[in-house]
Amino acid sequence: MTESFLSTRHPFLTEAKNSSSAEPDHAETPVGEVVETSLTGFVAHTYKLDEPPPFGGLVRVRDRGGATEIFGAVYHIATGGLDPGRRAATRGTGLPAQNDEQIYIDNPQLARLLKTEFGVLVLGCSRPHTGSRRSFSYVFPDYPPPLHYSVTLCSDQTLVEFTEDKSYLRAILEAPQVPAEELIAAVLRRATRAREAAGRMFLVDSLRYLARNLKQDYDRFKIIVEKCEGVQ
Amino acid sequence: MMYDQTRRKPEKFLGVITAGSLAKGVEARIRTLTPLEKIQTGQFVAVECEGVRFFGLLTDVTLGATSDSVLLDPPYPGDSGSALLREVLHGVYTYGDAHIQPSLSLQNGEDQPRPVRSVPSHFAPVFIAEESDFQQVFGLENIAENGHKFAVGQPLDMDIDVCLDLERFVERSNGIFGKSGTGKSVLTRLILSGLIRANTCSNLVFDMHNEYGSVTKGEYSNQQIKGLRDLFGSRVMVYAVRDRRPGDKAREQRATVADGDIVIGMNHIDVEDILLLRNELQLNATAAESAYILQNKFGDRWMETLLDMDGEALKEFCENNGANSNSITALKRKLGAIARMPFVEKNHRSLRVIDDMVAALAAGRHVIVQFGGSDDLLSYMLVANIITRSIHKKYKELTERYKRTQQAQDEPRRVMITIEEAHKFLTPEVAGQTIFGTIAREMRKYYVTLLVVDQRPSSIDSEVLSQIGTRIVALINDERDIDAVFTGVSGSAGLKTVLASLDSRQQALLLGHASPMPVVIRTRPFDEIFYRAITHGQSSIPAFVRPSNGNGHSDTEGEDDGRESFDEWVKKQDEIQLEKDKADLFG
Numbered sequence: 001m002t003e004s005f006l007s008t009r010h011p012f013l014t015e016a017k018n019s020s021s022a023e024p025d026h027a028e029t030p031v032g033e034v035v036e037t038s039l040t041g042f043v044a045h046t047y048k049l050d051e052p053p054p055f056g057g058l059v060r061v062r063d064r065g066g067a068t069e070i071f072g073a074v075y076h077i078a079t080g081g082l083d084p085g086r087r088a089a090t091r092g093t094g095l096p097a098q099n100d101e102q103i104y105i106d107n108p109q110l111a112r113l114l115k116t117e118f119g120v121l122v123l124g125c126s127r128p129h130t131g132s133r134r135s136f137s138y139v140f141p142d143y144p145p146p147l148h149y150s151v152t153l154c155s156d157q158t159l160v161e162f163t164e165d166k167s168y169l170r171a172i173l174e175a176p177q178v179p180a181e182e183l184i185a186a187v188l189r190r191a192t193r194a195r196e197a198a199g200r201m202f203l204v205d206s207l208r209y210l211a212r213n214l215k216q217d218y219d220r221f222k223i224i225v226e227k228c229e230g231v232q
Numbered sequence: 233m234m235y236d237q238t239r240r241k242p243e244k245f246l247g248v249i250t251a252g253s254l255a256k257g258v259e260a261r262i263r264t265l266t267p268l269e270k271i272q273t274g275q276f277v278a279v280e281c282e283g284v285r286f287f288g289l290l291t292d293v294t295l296g297a298t299s300d301s302v303l304l305d306p307p308y309p310g311d312s313g314s315a316l317l318r319e320v321l322h323g324v325y326t327y328g329d330a331h332i333q334p335s336l337s338l339q340n341g342e343d344q345p346r347p348v349r350s351v352p353s354h355f356a357p358v359f360i361a362e363e364s365d366f367q368q369v370f371g372l373e374n375i376a377e378n379g380h381k382f383a384v385g386q387p388l389d390m391d392i393d394v395c396l397d398l399e400r401f402v403e404r405s406n407g408i409f410g411k412s413g414t415g416k417s418v419l420t421r422l423i424l425s426g427l428i429r430a431n432t433c434s435n436l437v438f439d440m441h442n443e444y445g446s447v448t449k450g451e452y453s454n455q456q457i458k459g460l461r462d463l464f465g466s467r468v469m470v471y472a473v474r475d476r477r478p479g480d481k482a483r484e485q486r487a488t489v490a491d492g493d494i495v496i497g498m499n500h501i502d503v504e505d506i507l508l509l510r511n512e513l514q515l516n517a518t519a520a521e522s523a524y525i526l527q528n529k530f531g532d533r534w535m536e537t538l539l540d541m542d543g544e545a546l547k548e549f550c551e552n553n554g555a556n557s558n559s560i561t562a563l564k565r566k567l568g569a570i571a572r573m574p575f576v577e578k579n580h581r582s583l584r585v586i587d588d589m590v591a592a593l594a595a596g597r598h599v600i601v602q603f604g605g606s607d608d609l610l611s612y613m614l615v616a617n618i619i620t621r622s623i624h625k626k627y628k629e630l631t632e633r634y635k636r637t638q639q640a641q642d643e644p645r646r647v648m649i650t651i652e653e654a655h656k657f658l659t660p661e662v663a664g665q666t667i668f669g670t671i672a673r674e675m676r677k678y679y680v681t682l683l684v685v686d687q688r689p690s691s692i693d694s695e696v697l698s699q700i701g702t703r704i705v706a707l708i709n710d711e712r713d714i715d716a717v718f719t720g721v722s723g724s725a726g727l728k729t730v731l732a733s734l735d736s737r738q739q740a741l742l743l744g745h746a747s748p749m750p751v752v753i754r755t756r757p758f759d760e761i762f763y764r765a766i767t768h769g770q771s772s773i774p775a776f777v778r779p780s781n782g783n784g785h786s787d788t789e790g791e792d793d794g795r796e797s798f799d800e801w802v803k804k805q806d807e808i809q810l811e812k813d814k815a816d817l818f819g
Contacts, residue, residue: 204320211324218301218325225320229313 056186291726385753404701
């Protein structure tokens with residue numbers, strides 16, 4: 001138990017050593033399970049505590065028929081008590097010598113009592129394969145993703161393909177109760193980085209698309225641009 | 233059917249039409265990633281609509297922004313994200329609007345564009361014109377194949393010929409305008425070469441500065457520029473205004489080859505000629521008008537008689553004829569300057585050389601009148617006016633004969649008269665009275681047109697300017713001159729900005745009758761390549777010999793074929809005149 005638990009804590013332990021790739025590489029592996037679903041978005045619990053897909057990451061869930069996949073962006077991540085009535089309480093001593101990770105080692109039950117959940121905004125779905133390339137449509141799926149289906153974090157390749165068409169940005173702009181500016185900037189940063197040399201061009205094109213949709217709201221547009229600056 | 237998208241290169245795409253009108257031109261939102269600073273005015277553009285293609289000129293680019301907040305808080309260089317912000321704002325929040333003046337439209341299935349009578353619809357795509365567009369509108373040069381399309385230059389950013397239709401060119405009076413030093417002479421030489429090669433009309437060139445006849449040195453290089461005589465041989469005849477009196481050995485013989493010396497008798501100087509020279513002679517209006525009194529009294533010997541009068545005779549004349557003696561004295565004094573000109577003779581009945589010239593022109597030759605040592609404005613204006621009057625008279629006769637007979641062989645040959653410093657002849661004060669004003673206004677019917685070369689178009693009578701068919705305009709800055717150049721041109725507002733943005737050398741705006749639409753060109757260089765192209769396939773023709781029987785117009789009866797030397801000829805003329813006078817007097 002302890003061993004498996006320790007392995008799940010791996011990223012935290014190595015964070016200080018390798019800060020440039022702080023994120024675990026679990027692309028194309030299931031990261032969670034749908035626990036609350038709707039057509040516009042869903043909430044999933046991670047399989048392992050504190051190992052959610054990153055903010056702005058592109059995830060997918062297969063629909064019940066299996067032919068269509070539903071794609072969305074992670075807009076919310078939270079960790080808390082499994083039982084809504086039981087909040088987490090302090091367990092450390094507060095002494096300077098204390099290692100924060102030691103708390104988890106000393107209290108192995110925490111992995112069972114706590115849960116990490118993440119919210120996903122649905123952005124589109126993939127049409128059944130036509131030829132070798134996957135094609136996307138940026139509309140809501142016919143049905144919401146089924147409960148308890150697994151959520152997979154997409155690979156960079158899929159991210160590049162999905163963001164080729166800029167229509168998904170519009171869905172984010174119009175989504176209620178989503179930190180739209182932050183989310184757009186996060187998605188664009190990830191998609192830009194995934195494109196490597198071609199990233200700058202993609203970023204400019206995407207921002208132009210946004211600019212056309214935000215003609216009446218220059219201030220909001222400017223915030224997004226500032227958040228995207230310096231990527232690559 | 234939409235336009236054939238495969239025909240246009242995507243990099244030539246400029247934007248889409250968003251607004252405008254036929255009268256004021258249309259606006260296109262620029263939607264290209266080319267930076268605005270690379271989009272030049274004066275470019276030729278094509279607008280593709282359903283079934284119709286429009287051609288126009290990009291006359292202006294304006295900056296715009298969709299929202300004031302962008303302009304209130306612009307990205308400053310150095311701000312975080314400002315480079316990216318500037319880049320992504322371009323084309324969306326901030327944009328350029330291209331102002332396009334449509335000139336021609338081409339219906340699907342037709343091959344000749346026609347003047348526009350409609351506007352392109354909303355969102356029609358606009359492209360920078362390609363070679364095929366130029367060919368469609370301006371045609372291909374065919375002057376070496378006896379055609380009349382003559383390449384005068386190339387568009388600013390492309391290597392393709394822009395052609396002028398010389399047949400249309402000679403139908404009207406034309407103008408070449410530009411500040412001093414912008415290449416008017418080169419343009420004139422170029423156009424004249426084309427006209428001579430295409431043989432669409434005869435040219436009479438008043439060459440004030442001896443530039444067009446024979447080899448001259450280039451203004452900006454040491455390169456020798458060939459003259460028209462050098463290029464076209466005996467097709468071009470060079471006459472010179474006599475710059476020494478017979479027996480005057482002090483002056484050196486002129487080096488240039490001349491087909492004849494021009495001498496003018498005082499009896500050929502009309503009051504009209506003196507009125508034209510009023511400003512140059514500093515004559516007041518009364519003095520000039522009193523010349524009429526003299527002419528009424530003495531006929532064509534008025535000037536001679538006046539100059540011969542002494543104080544007593546003058547006084548007597550004034551008393552008898554009610555003339556103001558001060559004015560007449562002033563007139564006499566000023567006319568002395570004319571009498572002293574080397575080409576003015578007291579007793580010279582004959583206009584033989586001038587008649588020769590007119591005959592040569594009517595026979596299809598081209599004549600250059602050089603002013604040699606007499607290149608002051610006074611001589612120039614006087615001679616040009618007198619020669620032109622002869623042509624005017626002759627052509628009126630020829631045209632009237634043609635109208636009577638309606639025989640094809642009687643149709644007069646078109647003559648285009650090239651005058652420099654044209655504003656001196658065509659100022660509003662004198663244009664109503666001088667022969668040049670008359671030609672500019674109405675001589676088109678009589679087969680005589682003008683090629684006006686001038687640096688100060690605002691001084692030219694607007695009535696004359698409005699009749700000008702084709703304008704070739706090099707850089708002009710003066711507001712009044714620019715307005716004058718566009719007198720009688722519709723939709724000129726946009727063209728003014730184009731004109732003001734021309735380079736000061738070797739660029740010109742072409743507009744009017746002979747150019748299907750206004751276009752900015754880099755002038756074709758007048759160099760070896762041009763010499764070869766323009767003379768290619770040209771046969772040589774024998775020297776011009778005037779038909780010996782004359783045609784009733786000249787007063788040179790009894791002459792031989794003019795082979796004797798000039799001095800002998802003058803002497804003989806004087807003798808003949810003397811005999812004639814004696815006979816008049818005593819017979």
